Amino acid sequence: MTAHILDIPGVRLRYEVRGTGPLLLVMGSPMAAADFAPVAEELAGDHTVVTHDPRGISGSVLDDPDQDSTPELRADDVAAILDALGAESADVFGSSGGAVTCLALAVRHPNRVRTVVAHEPPCLELLPDAAEQRAATDDMIETFHRDGLWAAFEKFMGNAGFAEDDEGPHGEPSEQAMADGARFFAHELRGTTRYVPDVAALKTGPARIVVGVGEDSKALVTYRTSEALAGLLGTPPVVFPGDHGGFIGRPREFAQTLRQVLRNG
Numbered sequence: 001m002t003a004h005i006l007d008i009p010g011v012r013l014r015y016e017v018r019g020t021g022p023l024l025l026v027m028g029s030p031m032a033a034a035d036f037a038p039v040a041e042e043l044a045g046d047h048t049v050v051t052h053d054p055r056g057i058s059g060s061v062l063d064d065p066d067q068d069s070t071p072e073l074r075a076d077d078v079a080a081i082l083d084a085l086g087a088e089s090a091d092v093f094g095s096s097g098g099a100v101t102c103l104a105l106a107v108r109h110p111n112r113v114r115t116v117v118a119h120e121p122p123c124l125e126l127l128p129d130a131a132e133q134r135a136a137t138d139d140m141i142e143t144f145h146r147d148g149l150w151a152a153f154e155k156f157m158g159n160a161g162f163a164e165d166d167e168g169p170h171g172e173p174s175e176q177a178m179a180d181g182a183r184f185f186a187h188e189l190r191g192t193t194r195y196v197p198d199v200a201a202l203k204t205g206p207a208r209i210v211v212g213v214g215e216d217s218k219a220l221v222t223y224r225t226s227e228a229l230a231g232l233l234g235t236p237p238v239v240f241p242g243d244h245g246g247f248i249g250r251p252r253e254f255a256q257t258l259r260q261v262l263r264n265g
Contacts, residue, residue, distance in 0.1 A: 014059030015052035019044025029097030042255035071104035120222035144185035
């Protein structure tokens with residue numbers, strides 16, 4: 001693995017490159033490159049895998065720490081990484097907020113992507129109860145500013161559909177994890193969940209769009225958003241091992257499924 005820093009207006013982006021073969025960009029939001037290291041290692045045997053820290057998260061430092069993160073800004077960052085790599089296009093995989101980044105990338109830079117795999121994008125505006133979801137998100141953000149990170153995180157996990165025994169951090173969080181969590185609630189959550197995919201552009205654009213869901217995610221709100229998006233696109237979702245974080249818990253099986261999806265394209 002080699003680590004790199006890319007200076008572009010407003011942010012210093014940190015990204016990592018592994019392996020050889022067809023170019024595959026793997027991303028999250030707010031999840032950093034480190035969260036994807038296990039699955040990236042699995043894929044590096046037959047792909048050049050690029051992971052990165054999203055703007056304002058971990059090693060990607062903003063000039064203005066109070067700038068909000070939007071899917072459009074993050075999509076432009078990914079295009080800048082492609083430029084730095086000298087790549088015209090790539091396959092892209094994103095999970096959660098990273099899936100939303102990939103959808104924005106396919107709309108804003110349609111000729112830069114070949115296959116887009118959007119794993120459980122939290123596009124809450126696509127749901128029948130979008131107004132209630134919007135209110136719940138606003139309440140989480142207000143709770144963060146009023147009562148702190150853990151109170152907001154508890155509401156976030158409950159609304160997402162995770163079991164009660166999954167709530168709360170495991171072990172003592174690092175200072176960086178605390179900072180990333182604070183940024184998520186203060187500057188990222190609203191912009192990501194309010195994003196409405198341009199379905200017409202996705203359907204008519206040159207990229208192949210694949211929606212992924214976790215086999216163990218049926219109780220999660222992101223399972224519903226994924227099914228809603230797949231229905232609008234007219235293609236059934238692809239089932240991946242594990243739940244929302246299957247790439248962490250089951251990286252080998254997850255990589256096998258992703259590899260097969262890309263191969264089928």
